[in-house]
Amino acid sequence: MKWLCTVGVAVSLALQPALADELFGNHPLTPQARDAFVTDLLKKMTVDEKIGQLRLISVGPDNPKEAIREMIKNGQVGAIFNTVTRPDIRAMQDQVMQLSRLKIPLFFAYDVLHGQRTVFPISLGLASSFNLDAVKTVGRVSAYEAADDGLNMTWAPMVDVSRDPRWGRASEGFGEDTYLTTMMGQAMVESMQGKSPADRYSVMTSVKHFAAYGAVEGGKEYNTVDMSPQRLFNDYMPPYKAGLDAGSGAVMVALNSLNGTPATSDSWLLKDVLRDQWGFKGITVSDHGAIKELIKHGVASDPEDAVRVALKSGINMSMSDEYYSKYLPGLVKSGKVTMAELDDATRHVLNVKYDMGLFNDPYSHLGPKDSDPQDTNAESRLHRKEAREVARESLVLLKNRLDTLPLKKIRHYRGGGRAGGQQARHDGQLVRGRGGRPVGDRPDRHQKKRWAITAK
Known part of the structure; x- marks a missing residue:
């Protein structure tokens, strides 16, 4: 028995390079080729590896680099955010390629809200310009700099229509007008993603926060939203749909409840509307710690139940908590979450990675090895001219006193x-x-x- 186990381990280790070699090549970036590729890859993945793809973690005190190395080795991480230095990003991708069994690449994300290295006017300032060309300049430059830093995705644009100045995040959106927000959000998606998010200087966008996050009662963060379907679909939904129609590959789901149901657990919102009515094929990402919040909302009894509710409701990736990796294995084993449901969530994540071109080149946004544009002549790499031009466009004189x-x-x-x-x-x-x-x-x-x- 011991001999058989040893042989089995040896065979498994010997197969690892072959399995990895099959992943990478000049894959056509078409839906048909992607679907066939991902279907084949899913057959080779263990339950734990599938669950790992659903985990989005942030580097920091809770997840130091040494701990992340072990998670990567064990296939327990699908993506990283809040890491913005190229050598660190390369080191983590190297760990995937050298240590993990299937070597499924990570993607790296960050909040690129109004510029990456170059600081542009906030979104309210862009809205004041009423100039779509200015928005496209911001999107193009931001994507260029973010991709040059090694990033693949941004948590932008924020297209939450906001009509209450008490809301503390109003500065991140384009204001109170539905049409203007729709046009500007669409322009941002198109300019950041370019012809393809797989291009060297493009990044995939994540439209947020779905849905009606800017309409929270009293302008209080995380508060409830209650409104009629007519107002919801006429005033608040168009910017999200326009961003997705423009090709955005991800949606960040809001922390608020909508008409009594937390968005993170709202299958009507995430499945009936987003998937069935709008035909969205990308990934849904929970906001920071939102799955834990389901317990406080009263729609889940404990952490395990919160994971069950979130995944079944349509949340693909869990941001910045250990809940999916900790509780999904048991839920799948017990049948409370089916293998089909797990495969569906994992498929969406793998689809996005394929569309990013990561299975063609996991290092496509990393440039020469051991280089970091922040530390090498960073000042000359800022787009100051573009920033000045956009800033001028955003200025509005309300009254020319004196x-x-x-x-x-x-x-x-x-x-x-x-x-x-x-x-x-x-x-x-x-x-x-x-x-x-x-x-x-x-x-x-x-x-x-x-x-x-x-x-x-």
Whole structure:
């Protein structure tokens, strides 16, 4: 018996390179070729490997790099977010290629909301421009920089229509007008994904937050939304559908409840509307920790039940929690989650990876080995000219008091305030480059003259 087990292990190890070699090649990026490829791959995967593809984790104190290495080796991770340095991304993809059995590539994602290294105006500013070309510039440059950093997906655009200024995330969306939000969200998807998310300088988008996240009662984050079907589909749904019709490969599901049901557990929303009526073929991703929230919502009795409810309702990937990896094996074994349901969720994730071109080249967005554009001449890689042009388009003069404009022919104008001469300490997504790491920060007080603005 021991001898037979040893032989079995040896045969399994010997087959690993062959299994991996079959995955990679010049695969046609067509739905037909993809479906055949993924169907064949699913037959080779264990239950644990399928569950691993549904896990989206963030690198940090809860998941240090050493722990992630073991997860990758055991096939327990499908994607990584919040990692934005190319050497780190390459190291993790190397671990997949060198340590895991099937070597199914990871994809890497990040919140690229209004620029990656180059900071553009926030979405409300873009909406103020009423200029779709400006939006496309932001999308094109953001995708270029994100892909150049090694990313494959962005959690953008946010197309939640918001009409309550008390809502703290209004700045991430395009405002209160349904038509304007629809057009701008669609333009962002088209410009970020380009001809194909598999292209060297394109990234896949994730339309969010589905659905009606900007209509939370009282403007309170995570609150409930109650509205008629007419208002929902006329005022709030069009931007999501337009983004998906433009080809967005992912949907991030909202944290709020909609007419009494949390979106994360709403099979009507995620299956009847999204899949059956709209024909969406991509992945659905829970928002940060949303599956845990189902217990607080009262629609799940415990963590295991929350996983059952979420997967059966249509959540493919679980963001930033261990619930899927911890509880799905037992749920599948007991039959509370069927193999068909697990395969369906895994298929969506593998489809997206195929569309990203990762089975053609897992390193397609990583460039030369051991290089990182943030550390190599980063300042010259910023798209400052484009950022200035878009910023000019976004400015709106509400009232020209004291004839401030046009500016007089004074050569120098100086900006100041409490942050003068200090490194910016605000939200990294608002005033810094990628990942909250400053790019071209304000110099100290002895160098202020460099920051005087010259007007001609």
